[in-house]
Amino acid sequence: MIDKKWIGHEVGSSVLPIERGRLKFFAKAIGETNPIYIDEAAARAAGYADLPAPPTFLFSAELDSGATFGLLDLLGVPVAKILHGEQSFEHLEPVVVGDTVTVSSRVKDIYEKKGGALEFLDIESQVTNQRGASVARMRSLIVVRN
16 A cells, blocks of 8 residues: 555656657657647747647656656556556646756645555646746546555
């Protein structure tokens, strides 16, 4: 069982540069066809300073940072026992090529269901850009199968 003393634990911050090639690769990988995510001229015509990050990009970038896996190691949760239960986003400002974002996450809650057969890690993240502006809030729910 995951000790509830970890509720409120700051997972740490991940600094992520928003790079053109990575955004285009991500858009292609998810099958994105909206030209604002792959064509700079279309993005600028739509009012963006450059290519914007697709809506789910920040979550994948946070995963790449290793912060979530570091938390699982700290809690003693084997990756083989986890499922991605839920993800939500609140976008406050566009994130575009050239930005550098910082994702700061914390454990919001830990609870169980089915007599402890399933445990849930509720993680909330705040995303700020290089100017200190809040650009997104994310929430992820990790399910641990016991």
